[in-house]
Each structure stands twice: as structure tokens, then as C-alpha cells.
Amino acid sequence: MGVADRLLRRFDRKPRGPVSADDQLLAELVAALDSDRVRMDGAQRSLAANDASVFDGGVAGPVCHPTSTDEVAAIMRIASAHNRGVVPRGAGTGLAGGAIPLGAPIVVAVTKMNEILEVDVANRLAWVEPGVINLDLTRHLHPLGFHFAPDPSSQQVCTIGGNVANNSGGPHCLAYGVTDAHIIAVEVVLPSGDVAMLGGLDAEPAGYDLRGAFVGSEGTLGIATRVAVRLTPNPPEVRTLLASFSSVRDAANTVSAVIASGIVPAAMEVMDQRITVAVENFVGAGYPTDAAAVLLVEVEGLADGVDIDAERISEIGLANGATEVRRANSEVERALLWKGRKTAFGAIAQIAPDYYLHDTVVPRSKLADVLDEVYAIAEEYDVIVMNVFHAGDGNLHPLLLFDARIEGTLDRVHAAGARILQASLDAGGVLSGEHGIGVEKQKFMDQMFSTADLDHQNRLRQGFDPQCRANPGKVLPAGHSCADIAALRQVPTGVWG
Numbered sequence: 001m002g003v004a005d006r007l008l009r010r011f012d013r014k015p016r017g018p019v020s021a022d023d024q025l026l027a028e029l030v031a032a033l034d035s036d037r038v039r040m041d042g043a044q045r046s047l048a049a050n051d052a053s054v055f056d057g058g059v060a061g062p063v064c065h066p067t068s069t070d071e072v073a074a075i076m077r078i079a080s081a082h083n084r085g086v087v088p089r090g091a092g093t094g095l096a097g098g099a100i101p102l103g104a105p106i107v108v109a110v111t112k113m114n115e116i117l118e119v120d121v122a123n124r125l126a127w128v129e130p131g132v133i134n135l136d137l138t139r140h141l142h143p144l145g146f147h148f149a150p151d152p153s154s155q156q157v158c159t160i161g162g163n164v165a166n167n168s169g170g171p172h173c174l175a176y177g178v179t180d181a182h183i184i185a186v187e188v189v190l191p192s193g194d195v196a197m198l199g200g201l202d203a204e205p206a207g208y209d210l211r212g213a214f215v216g217s218e219g220t221l222g223i224a225t226r227v228a229v230r231l232t233p234n235p236p237e238v239r240t241l242l243a244s245f246s247s248v249r250d251a252a253n254t255v256s257a258v259i260a261s262g263i264v265p266a267a268m269e270v271m272d273q274r275i276t277v278a279v280e281n282f283v284g285a286g287y288p289t290d291a292a293a294v295l296l297v298e299v300e301g302l303a304d305g306v307d308i309d310a311e312r313i314s315e316i317g318l319a320n321g322a323t324e325v326r327r328a329n330s331e332v333e334r335a336l337l338w339k340g341r342k343t344a345f346g347a348i349a350q351i352a353p354d355y356y357l358h359d360t361v362v363p364r365s366k367l368a369d370v371l372d373e374v375y376a377i378a379e380e381y382d383v384i385v386m387n388v389f390h391a392g393d394g395n396l397h398p399l400l401l402f403d404a405r406i407e408g409t410l411d412r413v414h415a416a417g418a419r420i421l422q423a424s425l426d427a428g429g430v431l432s433g434e435h436g437i438g439v440e441k442q443k444f445m446d447q448m449f450s451t452a453d454l455d456h457q458n459r460l461r462q463g464f465d466p467q468c469r470a471n472p473g474k475v476l477p478a479g480h481s482c483a484d485i486a487a488l489r490q491v492p493t494g495v496w497g
Helices: 003-012 021-032 042-048 069-081 134-144 160-166 210-214 248-260 273-283 303-319 331-342 344-350 364-380 409-426 442-448 451-464
Strands: 086-089 106-109 116-120 125-128 183-189 195-199 223-230 237-245 267-272 293-301 322-327 354-357 384-390 398-402
Touching: 021 069, 069 086, 069 106, 069 183, 069 223, 086 223, 116 134, 125 134, 134 160, 160 223, 183 210, 195 210, 237 248, 237 303, 237 331, 248 267, 248 293, 248 303, 248 364, 267 273, 273 293, 273 331, 273 344, 273 384, 293 303, 293 331, 303 322, 331 344, 344 354, 344 398, 354 409, 364 384, 364 398, 364 409, 398 409, 409 442, 442 451
Parallel strands: 086 106
Antiparallel strands: 116 125, 125 223, 183 195, 183 223, 237 293, 237 322, 267 293, 267 384, 354 398, 384 398
């Protein structure tokens, strides 16, 4: 019999002594769900205390697995009554520490809410639950002639709820836009336990665009329980090109030249030689391992149009230093090239046991210069860096490789990461393109936003969450947030203290 079962049985009879606040909270959660879906065992709490980032794990309180909006609302009301924090959690693939629980809050894991509820082909939308896997949704839609356009590299495991929380991107968001452009409406359970519909199916929903405020809010405004997503038609024709270069700078300059020509491909991805070699050893996708950089470009549309664009991109590549440009000759070859790109992060395990994947955005015209700085910073701090990134929209993803078991290494990695962030901001860039702020970039927020900016962001947050209990201690830096980080790290005593 687990802790939750024992507590529930205790509350089924008259208690013999005083009942702790922790016991009372846990018993109410069990009564709202059931003992199998309120977990207090060490394994569950340990898993819920971390995400895919390099940041130290937090401390999770009860881990709840709701299966409906009503159950999420019940959890929120109980948390409100006990003044406890609540952290929503999907697949835990986040890279900015956004799902790390600070201060032993209730963790609301939505992975059991994984149903595709309705597909409306006529109106090109689908209603899904937040635990639906991104790639599962596209696979479900593909036979109907549609797909879900945002395609993060983690799409095989990341959830739609997580995509909404972080306004996720992906290679094909160059032409189609990031998650916000593909979310029509969101059913949200607010921190009070009330349920609200943000956005709507009308072409012009009345009132403020609270849907737009919610997408990308990283769980600080509430928990999504149903999402209306926009369906994107499958393209009639696709052409995929792979260009090889003798320098990363030439590849970056080619990206700017293609966009300047008026062509907007569906995707433009750059990988430097180190990551290309790792990927080729891992997947065998046919990447040239002697190239300093490769550029993967995809164009979509009608056959004649994509052939013209593909030929023009080839010419631009060769004019900017490409040593070779070739086309994928079959769907199998195309799929293999993309498999290599999307498994790049897994491929690095053959080089080092740990990595820190960064995420900043810089103007396309500054790509080459910032990349030069990234390499110089990595050399200065004696860490291995590989670059693989969404080149078309300037979304950089430097991979810092290291072995955390070596004393002092993680400090150097974090220091190098901070310098990369600063270099991106100095170039006129922004802190994040798709991973979010989480805990990773909090202390840099006041370098990008003024005090007044941060104050108004905090006021928006308080409008949704006056008690500041939704994903506390995230996004806004100390001194600008209604939830003080230092206080959140004081773990409550009791059954999970």
C-alpha cells in the first residue's frame, strides 16, 4: 500500500491526532483523482524533478496524472486552497528548465490526456488534448492530406501542450511560422480552477487576443487541456537539396542570399563538420563528412515552381562558395537526410556523455559573424562546440559537449553559454527562438527588456494568477516577479519535504 492509499484510508476514519497540511493536501488530491494517479514514490518524483536541460533538478511534490479538464480543475482548486504551486508537465523534453519544479509544487503531468478528439477537415482544424505527441498528430493527419506544421527536432516525443507552452518552432517553421500561427483556440484551466476558452473558431474572435498571450507563456498562466490546432495541407511536390561548403561562413551567407532573392524555402538548416560527421556515423544518411558545413534546403509547392526554385537555390549556393549541390532523388533519400538532421542531438553521445543545447536568434545578416564568435568562445572556455541550426530564421543552436563528471567542467560550460547569449544580444538578437526562458535565461531578461517591460509582463501574469502559483519561479527574473525564487527553493517539510 502506497503513501497516498494510507493517507486516504486515514481520512476515511476519524484521525487520532493532528493532521499535517501535507497529509490533508495529498488526501484531497487522491480523492479528486485516485490513488494510482497521485504518485509520491521516489522514482516518479525524481523523474518529475528534471527535464532535458543541464540545470539542477528541483524537488517535486505529489505527481498527478489527470485524464480530464474536470480533474485538472480539481487539482488547481485544491492547490489554491492550500496555497501550493503547480507545475504543468508534458514529455519533459524542454531544454530551458521550464518544467523543473521549484519548491516542491504539485506536478500536473498531462501525458494521459493524449487523445485526438476531433478532426474537422472541412474547416482545417483538429481538437486535441495536450498530451498528444507532435509526430503522432501528423501521422494521424497525413492520410487525410494534412499535417501539423510545427516540427521541433524532438517531435517524436514532445507534446502539443509543450509546443503551446514554449511556442515551439522547427525546421519547417521558416515558411509556415512557429506554433502560435497554428493554434486557433485553447481551453485553459486557470490557477483558480476556473476554465476559460482563449481564442475561438470564428475568423475574428471577440475581445483581446488572450490566446496569443497564453501561447509561449511557459505554464505561468494556467494549464491547457484542449487545443484547436490548424491543419496544413500536405504539399503537392517537395524538392530537397543538400549543399556542401568549405566554410561555415559561406553556408551562412548562402542562407541570406537565398532569402534576399525572394525565395522563402520551407526549411533551411545548417550543420557544421563536427555534427555532420557525428550524424553520418550515427544514421548513414549520405552526408559528406569532408565538408566544413552542409546546408539542407527544402522547397514545396507545385512541380514547376519547386523545380525553378530548386535550380535558382543551387545557382545561389554555387555562387556563394558551395563545392557541391545535389538533390534527393527519392522520398527514401529525402527522409534519410531529415532523419539525420532530426537525430543530430542523439548522435553526439558517441563523442561526449553530456551536452548543453543553446537557443538564440540573431539577424540573418549577422549569422556568420556570430558563428565566428561562438567558435572563439568555445575555444576560450575549452569546450567542444557543434553548430546545427534553423538558418533561415537565424535561430542558432550551438551544442556545447562535455563530461559533467569532470570537476569544474559544468562551470565552464555555463560561462561559455552566458557569453554566447551576450554575443547574440549584442548582435541585435533575442534570447530564445523556441526553447523558452525557463530558468536558463531569467537573469538575462533585464538585458533585453526594460524595468517597465518586465513590470508589465508581471502584471499580465498576475491578471491570470494573482497568487503566482502557476509554474512559480520561471521566466521573469528575481525582483520583477510576483514569485520570489529564493522563497520557492525552501522545500516544505512533511511527507515530501
